[in-house]
Amino acid sequence: MPDNPLAPAWLQLPVDANAFAPQVWPATLSRDADGVAVIGGVRVDKLVADYGTPLYVLDxxxxxxxxxxxxxxxxxxxxxxxxxxxxxxxxxxxxxxxxxxxxxxxxxxxxxxxxxxxxxxxxxxxxxxxxxxxxxxxxxxxxxxxxxxxxxxxxxxxxxxxxxxxxxxxxxxxxxxxxxxxxxxxxxxxxxxxxxxxxxxxxxxxxxxxxxxxxxxxxxxxxxxxxxxxxxxxxxxxxxxxxxxxxxxxxxxxxxxxxxxxxxxxxxxxxxxxxxxxxxxxxxxxxxxxxxxxxxxxxxxxxxxxxxxxxxxxxxxxGPAGITLYTVGTTKPVALDADGTAAQRLYVSVDGGMSDNARTALYGADYSTRVLGRTSGADPVLVRVAGKHCESGDIVVNDDYLPGDVAPGDLLGVAATGAYCWALSSNYNYLARPAVVAVRDGGSRMLVRGETVDDLLARDLGARHSAVAAGTAAHDGGAPGPLGRSRRKEAL
CATH class of the missing domain: 3.20.20.10 (Alanine racemase)
Structure with missing residues (x-):
């Protein structure tokens, strides 16, 4: 199939949209017999089950x-x-x-x-x-x-x-x-x-x-x-x-x-x-x-x-030793005109964004992405990986090719995020910053605990006052007291 006219000149249509460029991805990254990516001897779906997404992973x-x-x-x-x-x-x-x-x-x-x-x-x-x-x-x-x-x-x-x-x-x-x-x-x-x-x-x-x-x-x-x-x-x-x-x-x-x-x-x-x-x-x-x-x-x-x-x-x-794992939430094909030629870009939205990787928005930085939870024989399509923030510039990966059947629920990985991603992370839109996990020899351990909603509210003195008041009301038969907790796992 021909290259998409919306693609930048440096981006080549991949022969295999499942393959990892060795100079870009961590040295131990590969796929097992099921097509699931393995890094440091640990399957990425196991990492997601243990720690959730988004997730920074260091080899x-x-x-x-x-x-x-x-x-x-x-x-x-x-x-x-x-x-x-x-x-x-x-x-x-x-x-x-x-x-x-x-x-x-x-x-x-x-x-x-x-x-x-x-x-x-x-x-x-x-x-x-x-x-x-x-x-x-x-x-x-x-x-x-x-x-x-x-x-x-x-x-x-x-x-x-x-x-x-x-x-x-x-x-x-x-x-x-x-x-x-x-x-x-x-x-x-x-x-x-x-x-x-x-x-x-x-x-x-x-x-x-x-x-x-x-x-x-x-x-x-x-x-x-x-x-x-x-x-x-x-x-x-x-x-x-x-x-x-x-x-x-x-x-x-x-x-x-x-x-x-x-x-x-x-x-x-x-x-x-x-x-x-x-x-x-x-x-x-x-x-x-x-x-x-x-x-x-x-x-x-x-x-x-x-x-x-x-x-x-x-x-x-x-930098090259880190990847970020995301879960796809929605996909959206967008029809565009490329100098008189009809073209289409697929927007793939994930559960993170500029709060965990600000470099794309700050510097126009380019990144590479792959579906990590499976392999696919579908033809590659040009994608733009977007975050979930209320900003049109909330882009994680400007341009790459993924299998055309990428869909909600897929596990996506972005390469070379070990540097200046966690370090520049924020709580924009009150998203909790992800955990950082190290993998080695088939095991994983948390280096930096991911934040929870409770962590975000703990610094808001008004919320703390409201929680005390709500707890008192609950004892009096009024509104429920405890703050809801994030589904993000605590340190294991």
Whole structure:
């Protein structure tokens, strides 16, 4: 059958709408003899029976293996040019106490960007000296807590923050290690909302101001300057942007050496992953090798020693290991005109939406989907997976092909949702945020409990007052007292 004229140019009509693109879906995902998808040795229908939908599912072994792979790739690449590399897991992608433990067990440090993320990492038992603390507007309380906890490195993001970090460190009698975040002017090929190296944006300081600000940092006895930091964007497929950014930083790094030691250089994160079959990110090994070679050449040309180099991947580690499970509620064929050609798109509505995956609405992000509860021989049709929110922009998957007999009650999976989905989730329309479950070796366990209706009402003080009043009325023969409970299961 011909491609649907409504389909974007990158989306190809699949030979088999039941198949999983290996670069998109988790490594352990397959189908059993019944056609039901199995992840981490667990059938998805069993997961739904135990935890309900929507449901975030993480392939634990895949998360761990990707963390180890990225650490090994950068370690080996920079050892070959004569220096060391450190890898920080960017907790903003998805952070829980279990994730923090997996990362430290894989040999990674952890980057946090708020007091809340700091609290999670510390609750997981992570050695505070292995934490980096980011943020363009850290509060005095957050800085105080970070210094008191012994956070390894604080990334200074503005001139005003220098004195504030110095004061917190002095109060606690510490010499706090700090980096200075700079804007290199290198613009990654990515969505504007994600590109964080533009001059007209909130992060960091101008590269031309670095020497003056580092001199200010060094004037404080409670601060120890360890190096520059930059971040050029997100969802970057190649090494060119990192290489160019490194080259620009080396020139400033070399001049800073005249005033004292500069042992480190942090090149940030932003390594891309495949959300669709059309995405072709560089292998992490190739990217690490290219950046190491460029940095080594630049340092040799500047006649300076290679610093220890740090990176901060998040999405690359956890994104591909996650899927979200949904139950189809309705399907709706919509007839459209595509430049004079009659065409049809099938809207497939599920029991979640922008509250559990905001990226499609925020960034126009593309995702891949499959029916996971069965296989089908029906011809593929172009679908748009929509959520249940009162927003026309509440779309989970803009464009993909599914078997034409997809129907209410089907179990749908969306790939590569391990990063920035739970982390950006909300209670819009008073939907409860889903649980996060890890699967491994045929078993499952809950990492983050799903919310219930009672959880949502517990924060509404008026509802609590009404519940007490209703309970009193019930004792008097009036209205029923207890609040109804969500059917979502509690932690098992």
């Amino acid at each position: 634990e072994e895949y998360v761990r293996s990707r963390a180890e792979r990225v650490r090994r790739s950068f370690t080996e690449a920079f050892e070959r040019v004569g220096t060391a590399a450190e890898v920080y897991y960017a907790g903003k992608a998805f952070l829980s106490t279990d994730i923090a433990r997996w990362m430290t067990e894989a040999g990674l440090r952890i980057d946090v960007a708020s007091g809340g993320e700091l609290a999670v990492a510390l609750a997981a038992g992570v050695d505070a000296s292995r934490l980096g603390f980011h943020g363009n507007n850290k509060s005095d309380d957050e800085l105080d807590r970070a210094v008191a906890a012994g956070v390894g490195t604080i990334v200074i993001d503005s001139e005003q923050e220098i004195a504030r970090v110095a004061s917190a460190a002095s109060t606690h009698g510490r010499r706090q290690r700090v980096r200075l975040r700079v804007r290199t002017g290198v613009h990654a090929h990515t969505h504007d909302f994600l590109a964080t190296a533009h001059e007209d944006q909130k992060f960091g300081v101008a590269l031309g101001d670095a020497e003056r600000l580092v001199a200010d940092i060094r004037s404080h006895s409670s601060l120890e300057f360890v190096g520059l930091h930059c971040h050029i964007g997100s969802q970057i497929f190649g090494a060119d942007g990192f290489a160019e950014s490194a080259a620009r930083l080396v020139a400033v790094h070399a001049r800073l050496l005249a005033g004292g030691p500069v042992p480190e250089l942090n090149l940030g994160g932003g390594f891309g992953i495949a959300y669709t079959d059309a995405d072709r990110p560089d292998r992490i090994e190739d990217l690490a090798h290219r950046v190491a070679q460029v940095l080594a050449a630049e340092c040799e040309a500047a006649q300076i020693p290679l610093p220890t180099v740090a990176f901060e991947p998040g999405r690359y580690i956890v």
